[in-house]
Amino acid sequence: MRKFSEILIVLALAVFLSAGSAFAYGTQITISDENYEGTGWYSNREDQETEVGMQANQSWDLEGWFLDGTSLTMVGGYDFVNGNQDLYSGDVFIDVDADSAIFGDIDGEKKGNFTVQETYGYDYVLDMNFNTSTYDVYQLTDTTTTITSLEWQNQGSNPWRYDAGGTLISSNNTFNYQTGLTDAETGFEGGNHNVVSGLDLSFIASDVPVEFITHFTMQCGNDNLMGQGTLAAVEAGGGGGSAATPEPATMFLLGAGLVGVAVMRKRFDKKN
Incomplete structure (x- = not known):
């Protein structure tokens, strides 16, 4: 009986700890970049993964996307502000309806950061300035020009x-x-992590749920970070948020309930 009570207490603590981690950035919405081969750093995952044939270590790793309401967060071992080896951060691209973004195992013809009249299926861009922690939002059109990744095999x-x-x-x-965040603080491996948070997606919210794909890479295209999420419908009063995001109060009640059961069980055992 004592063992049963101890198990319940451990479960309650696990609920509280996992709730704290989950609510730090919201719900993880990372998806495969669909460019993988074999196992290890080139396998079909995102944490501890880079594009096939590219530099494979934490300083090049883009790890995950999170969504909390309309607030988007990205995490990586890559230094978003200073870049790595003079190869710098890109911008955040959004495909509304998640129906046209082009990504995967695609090769080009030659190496270089080329300016092209192409949106790659994306509808909006968050034009990032990592020096000032600010960004502008643009709706992309047929005449929009973007800049490609450096490596020919990373298109x-x-x-x-x-x-x-x-x-x-x-x-x-x-x-x-x-x-400088830890594995425990982010839920990812690698020992050192950087977090960009507070990217507001309310500009694509609607009176119906909105599905979207989000994309980010660095100058060389060494890693391609893809995410797919859904913004909940905006309510008449202006509310709304990410779909299927658990409420903190629910987690609190669940944890409290488990602790209560454990305490009552312990008292019952003493009486008998």
């Missing part, structure tokens, strides 16, 4: 950056940046 990582064209939706939006 599934396109686009790297927004160049010009389209319609300005908003400007000087701010985001948060954290560096």
Whole structure:
């Protein structure tokens, strides 16, 4: 009986600990970049993974996307602010309806960061300024130009950056940046993690749920970070959020209930 009580207490603690981790950034929405081969760093996962044949270590790793309401977060071992070996961060691209983004195992003809009149199926871009922690939002059009990834065998990582064209939706939006986070704080492996959070997707919210794909890469295309999520329908009063996101109160009640059961069981055991 004592063992039963101890198990319940451990379960309750696990609920509280997992709730704290889950609510830090929201629900993870990372998906496969569909460019993989074999096992290890080139396998079909995102944490501890880079594109096939590319540099394979934590400083090049883009690890995951999270969604909390309309707030988007990305995590990586890659240094988003300073880059790595003079290869710098790109922009965040959004495919509304998750129906046209082009990614996967795609080769090009030659190496270089080329400016092209191509959106790769994306509808919006968050034009990131990592020096000032701000970004502008543009709706992309047929005349929009973007910049490709450097490596010819990494063209599934396109686009790297927004160049010009389209319609300005908003400007000087701010985001948060954290560096030096641990595995326990992020839920990823590698020992050192950087977090870009507070990217507001409310500009694509609607009175019906909105599915979307999000994309980010660095200049060389060494890793391609893809995510797929759903924004809940915006309510009449302006509410809404990410679909299927658990409520903190629910987790609290569940944890409290488990602790209560354990305590009552212990008292019952003493009486008998």
